[in-house]
Amino acid sequence: MIILNENTKCLVQGITGKQGQFHTEQMIKYNTNIVAGVTPGKGGQEVCGVPVFDSIEEAKENVDVNASIIFVPAPFAKDAAFESIDHLDLVIIITEHIPIHDTMEIMAYAKAKGVTVIGPNTPGVISPKVGKLGIMPIHIFSEGDVGVISRSGTLTYEIASQLTRAGIGQSTCVGIGGDPVIGTPYIEVLEMFENDPDTKEIVLIGEIGGGAEEAAAEYIKDNISKPVVAYIAGISAPPGKRMGHAGAIIAGNSGTAKSKMEALTAAGVKVAQKPSEIVDYIKEARGE
Known part of the structure; x- marks a missing residue:
């Protein structure tokens, strides 16, 4: 298997939104290792038993995490992606309709940081043996x-x-x-x-x-x-x-x-x- 394996520990950006909540539940049911969620201003909540933090930096202080899946709406997706690229090794961007200039900036930043980005506008990644990061x-x-x-x-x-x-x-x-x-x-x-x-x-x-x-x-x-x-x-x-x-x-x-x-x-x-x-x-x- 590639990209998603036994060592992948993922957080969900936009976990408190409708899509984030629904797909977090589905990913957990498939035994995916979802360890945290991030929604600014919603820290302290829980979604499907997963702790929610205000930022990725705060999440990293509390849990061991190395990947992110982004369900953030298109206007805010670039900021979310930059934050995850700063702190993690793998970023999966489910969001569609992200402006192309934003996407170009995200990819240039990821390349400079040596971070793997899948997407945007992707159904994600699934390794049937270990789980799925996607929809x-x-x-x-x-x-x-x-x-x-x-x-x-x-x-x-x-x-x-x-x-x-x-x-x-x-x-x-x-x-x-x-x-x-x-x-x-x-x-x-x-x-x-x-x-x-x-x-x-x-x-x-x-x-x-x-x-x-x-x-x-x-x-x-x-x-x-x-x-x-x-x-x-x-x-x-x-x-x-x-x-x-x-x-x-x-x-x-x-x-x-x-x-x-x-x-x-x-x-x-x-x-x-x-x-x-x-x-x-x-x-x-x-x-x-």
Whole structure:
């Protein structure tokens, strides 16, 4: 497993809000190690038995914590992210609609501090053996050795569900986020999965817009020895029209599903035409 493991001790920023409370409860039910919450002005309260503090600095004085998951509304997300980057090793930003300039500043700061950021606009990370830091429905995931990387939360759920139903479990599923600027791109997650003894095969789920999948294809060609299966959403998307995610927009001839599929195929990746084919390709890679 990668990113989320037995040593991850997480706090929830925005824990007293409706989303923060609901997902904290769900994460705890899945045995995730949630040790604290942070909402300025709400220190001293408890949510789902988790102590709430006014700041991350105060939380760190009272509990052992090394990660944060952010449910703070978009206008305040940058401040929340900067605070967590100052004090922690891993920051997962669930929030969507964060202004792109804010996101650029967050990522530059995280890079300078050597902190891993997942997101924003992500469903989070789930390692079925140890827990989840995110909003994904837990019943569709199962413990196993397929690593999943995706820009799309919904497609992650769809494909994980099909894998689980076929008896194929997952080591870790990572939603890298659907915005144009994100913290951890495909390449970095691919490298983690390549070095992860718990992961035997990798599923890459992409969509139209940007050049991330083409860059991933180049990286896979030279650096990944494990079988990779891919699916790209948006084959019939019209140019110039944003499809769902802020980053899912085709400009000119780049960023199309066709260009991404061709690049991945050229890198030796099996590219599924529809999500249901992924199970077949994983079984094929296993010689089943």
